[in-house]
Amino acid sequence: MKIVIGTRTLSSWSLRGWLAAKQSGLPFTTECIEMDSPEWQSGTAKKALPSGKVPLLIDGQTPVWDSMAIILWLADKGGHDRYWPREYPARALAYAMTAEMHSGFVALRSACPMNLQKAFPDFEPSAAVLADVARIDALWSDARARFGSETDLPWLFGPLGAADIMFAPVVYRIHHYHLPVSITARLYVDAMLAHPWMQEWNRDAHAEELRHDLYPVPGGVPA
Numbered sequence: 455m456k457i458v459i460g461t462r463t464l465s466s467w468s469l470r471g472w473l474a475a476k477q478s479g480l481p482f483t484t485e486c487i488e489m490d491s492p493e494w495q496s497g498t499a500k501k502a503l504p505s506g507k508v509p510l511l512i513d514g515q516t517p518v519w520d521s522m523a524i525i526l527w528l529a530d531k532g533g534h535d536r537y538w539p540r541e542y543p544a545r546a547l548a549y550a551m552t553a554e555m556h557s558g559f560v561a562l563r564s565a566c567p568m569n570l571q572k573a574f575p576d577f578e579p580s581a582a583v584l585a586d587v588a589r590i591d592a593l594w595s596d597a598r599a600r601f602g603s604e605t606d607l608p609w610l611f612g613p614l615g616a617a618d619i620m621f622a623p624v625v626y627r628i629h630h631y632h633l634p635v636s637i638t639a640r641l642y643v644d645a646m647l648a649h650p651w652m653q654e655w656n657r658d659a660h661a662e663e664l665r666h667d668l669y670p671v672p673g674g675v676p677a
């Protein structure tokens with residue numbers, strides 16, 4: 455299996471696909487397409503991608519694109535228990551919040567693009583961004599209160615799963631843009647930041663040399 459990703463510093467959807475591949479427990483290789491390369495910018499590199507976007511999983515001869523489809527495919531192959539809680543009420547919430555993240559939170563996503571090499575301590579979130587963060591905080595707190603067990607702290611539903619994977623870039627956004635969250639959410643953010651796979655991704659991101667500021671946000675200091 456191969457997962458094709460974009461620049462680690464910038465590509466939030468690639469982080470999801472790559473974490474999903476890690477969580478499968480199956481062997482895979484990673485191919486990174488630099489998003490500030492002339493090939494990506496001119497559209498040449500995108501021609502090899504069915505949707506023109508990353509991540510793309512190639513399993514043998516089978517291409518699977520879109521982070522949500524990659525999670526579904528890998529759950530079929532690697533085992534649903536690796537991604538989804540076993541109990542039905544918990545599973546319903548995990549499905550719903552994973553899908554809500556996949557399709558929503560546009561204000562947060564557009565105002566706070568993921569950039570792992572920069573922090574924005576003076577960022578002033580709009581009301582729409584604060585509303586998105588409050589909704590995410592409420593979802594995390596609900597999952598933790600109802601289904602996260604003390605022994606399996608700090609994940610949302612016990613072991614790391616699809617919901618954690620889908621929210622992973624939000625963890626970085628909260629951290630890098632200094633967005634206000636509850637203590638419960640902050641503990642979750644800190645635990646996710648300390649996860650070995652997040653650390654590996656972050657380390658590799660910091661090794662990247664970016665030629666352009668593709669998603670400029672005013673201000674910012676090195677992270």
Ligand SMILES: N[C@@H](CCC(=O)N[C@@H](CS)C(=O)NCC(=O)O)C(=O)O
Nearest residue numbers: 465466467468507508509520521522
């Ligand atoms: N819904 C897709 C979104 C993928 C996506 O937008 N990827 C970005 C990189 S983070 C991309 O390839 N953008 C290229 C473009 O839109 O031209 C998913 O879940 O994988």
